[in-house]
Amino acid sequence: MNSVTTLNLKKETENNDKTTLGFWIYLMTDLVMFGVLFATYTVLRGNTFGGPMDRNVFNLPFALSETLILLTSSFTCGLAILALQQKNKIQVILWFSLTFILGITFLILELSEFSKLISEGNSWQRSGFLSAYFTLVGTHGLHITAGLIWMIICLFKIWKEGLTSSLSRKLTLLSLFWHFLDIVWIFIFTIVYLMSGI
Amino acid sequence: MTNVIQTTDNLKENRGPKLSTYITGFASSIFLTLIPYFLVTNHIGSTYVLLTVILFFALLQMIVQLIFFLHLGRETKPRWKLAVMISFVGIILIIVGGSIWIMAHLNYSMSLLQLNNLMQYGEGF
Known part of the structure; x- marks a missing residue:
């Protein structure tokens, strides 16, 4: 019986490793897509077609606050994974809820920036630069939205089913996704926002 | 029997991340965000130097987060x-x-x- 349980445990970790690797490969293909969008943005950055340039449009302190909020949500997501390893259901729910709140705050800030730009007449139709900007940052925002929907479903399932092994695997993948989005945002912060201030 | 279970437990504990890992990653990420931000807002250095420096900081932060948040270094x-x-x-x-x-x-x-x-x-x- 003993050897069977250890064998099962070994098999389970092996399967988890395979799932994680598959998800990792998806994340890397996603990274290629973001890479292409970054290349587009860098090429079209100067094509303003008489519209505003990047230094006139972006607000650096606002972007910094967005960055710090997303970074903190990445940290709380990590703390949720720690609690998951200790099988502490209440803490997992707590940390993931906090991650969710920070994530939705980030999304609201991003959307308010978009609506401000559009109300000033600087929508994606204004110039090549703004099209590239809205595509790049909007794609990241869509990923964040998908992550938030995923998170709320997982939270609901933890509440109903407890920390089952299939659910903890999903939560681990969700944390990978969330940390990955944070890394993509660092490059958006650097290439879009910081470079506009130079 | 208990011996085997203990060793697998030990294995799990050693492989799993710790609180200190996340705190180190979080603190260094904040520093690596704030430093280029202040360099840019205070216009320290010429355009090309600044450009290289902020890209370097972004790459550094990417590596930090890969190691401390995505645990790339812990892979077997x-x-x-x-x-x-x-x-x-x-x-x-x-x-x-x-x-x-x-x-x-x-x-x-x-x-x-x-x-x-x-x-x-x-x-x-």
Whole structure:
């Protein structure tokens, strides 16, 4: 019986490793897509077609606050994974809820920036630069939205089913996704926002 | 019997991340965000120096988060994740670097007169 349980445990970790690797490969293909969008943005950055340039449009302190909020949500997501390893259901729910709140705050800030730009007449139709900007940052925002929907479903399932092994695997993948989005945002912060201030 | 279970438990504990890992990653990420931010807002250094420095900080933060948040360093021996990542980063470097290089060269090699001629008399691009 003993050897069977250890064998099962070994098999389970092996399967988890395979799932994680598959998800990792998806994340890397996603990274290629973001890479292409970054290349587009860098090429079209100067094509303003008489519209505003990047230094006139972006607000650096606002972007910094967005960055710090997303970074903190990445940290709380990590703390949720720690609690998951200790099988502490209440803490997992707590940390993931906090991650969710920070994530939705980030999304609201991003959307308010978009609506401000559009109300000033600087929508994606204004110039090549703004099209590239809205595509790049909007794609990241869509990923964040998908992550938030995923998170709320997982939270609901933890509440109903407890920390089952299939659910903890999903939560681990969700944390990978969330940390990955944070890394993509660092490059958006650097290439879009910081470079506009130079 | 208990011995075996203990060893697997030990194995799990050693493989799993710790609180200190996340705190280190979080603190260094904040520093690596704030330093380039203050460099840019205070306009320290010339354009090209500043550009190189902030890109360097972004890369550094990416590595920090890969190690401390995504635990890339904790992977066991056949390092598949790392291998996949390196090959994809190669593809990204070719796409991004190639696009920027080609488009910059296009802008550089084509004079305004040539561009006007193309737009007026030719078929455009």
